[in-house]
Amino acid sequence: SQTIHQWPATLVQPVGSPLSLECTVEGTSNPNLYWYRQAAGRGLQLLFYSVGIGQISSEVPQNLSASRPQDRQFILSSKKLLLSDSGFYLCAWERGAGANVLTFGAGSRLTVL
Amino acid sequence: GEDVEQSLFLSVREGDSSVINCTYTDSSSTYLYWYKQEPGAGLQLLTYIFSNMDMKQDQRLTVLLNKKDKHLSLRIADTQTGDSAIYFCAERPTDSWGKLQFGAGTQVVVTP
Numbered sequence: 001s002q003t004i005h006q007w008p009a010t011l012v013q014p015v016g017s018p019l020s021l022e023c024t025v026e027g028t029s030n031p032n033l034y035w036y037r038q039a040a041g042r043g044l045q046l047l048f049y050s051v052g053i054g055q056i057s058s059e060v061p062q063n064l065s066a067s068r069p070q071d072r073q074f075i076l077s078s079k080k081l082l083l084s085d086s087g088f089y090l091c092a093w094e095r096g097a098g099a100n101v102l103t104f105g106a107g108s109r110l111t112v113l
Numbered sequence: 114g115e116d117v118e119q120s121l122f123l124s125v126r127e128g129d130s131s132v133i134n135c136t137y138t139d140s141s142s143t144y145l146y147w148y149k150q151e152p153g154a155g156l157q158l159l160t161y162i163f164s165n166m167d168m169k170q171d172q173r174l175t176v177l178l179n180k181k182d183k184h185l186s187l188r189i190a191d192t193q194t195g196d197s198a199i200y201f202c203a204e205r206p207t208d209s210w211g212k213l214q215f216g217a218g219t220q221v222v223v224t225p
Contacts, residue, residue: 006155034212043201043215044156055163059212090155100144100205102213104155 002027004090006105013112019064019078021108023091026072031093033074034102038088049073051096063076086112117216120203124222131189133219135202138183142204145178146213149188150199159187159200197223 003026013019025031032051036044046059048066056066063082067075074091091105115194116138125131143164148156162169162176162185169176175188189196199218206214 017160043217046212049212101158102159103158107153109153
């Protein structure tokens with residue numbers, strides 16, 4: 001069976017510090033991978049998606065970047081965090097073309113102070 | 114603003130039925146989804162419906178789709194306290210594979 005892992009689960013960082021959130025998927029190959037952000041009391045906003053190693057598409061201009069160094073690894077980063085980067089970050093995966101079900105990780109809660 | 118709209122809050126008594134409503138905007142959407150989020154957790158897929166269907170039933174869950182009105186609903190029969198959560202409606206436009214458009218979520222509170 002397939003599983004998705006995110007870490008860290010909770011993170012408190014000062015403004016201006018770097019960020020690295022990691023997501024890995026087990027039990028599948030060549031998944032489509034996604035980073036979503038959920039601001040308090042709001043729905044989910046798609047940040048990045050990837051259909052393969054090194055292939056990253058950004059949905060919104062922002063202070064964040066994503067990388068996919070391995071087939072089942074997706075990393076969300078920032079060089080200098082802003083207060084507005086606080087939120088709940090969710091990684092998700094689905095099987096390649098033709099799939100129709102998005103499975104989410106448990107999420108990483110980031111608080112920028 | 115959100116392309117997918119949901120009411121923000123629903124209170125229901127234990128044992129009653131819950132109905133959560135959603136309207137979406139993209140008539141080309143191929144799939145529509147309901148996800149459940151418990152406090153501090155990720156999103157759990159509850160059910161989804163293909164756009165050529167009007168209804169889908171899965172145990173206590175019934176999804177109704179009105180394509181003409183772009184209206185989706187989720188009915189939970191015999192609501193239990195464990196059903197208290199935020200429920201998200203999402204649509205998948207034809208050309209967007211995993212790029213789901215989510216509503217803001219409906220907070221469902223089940224009271225004894």
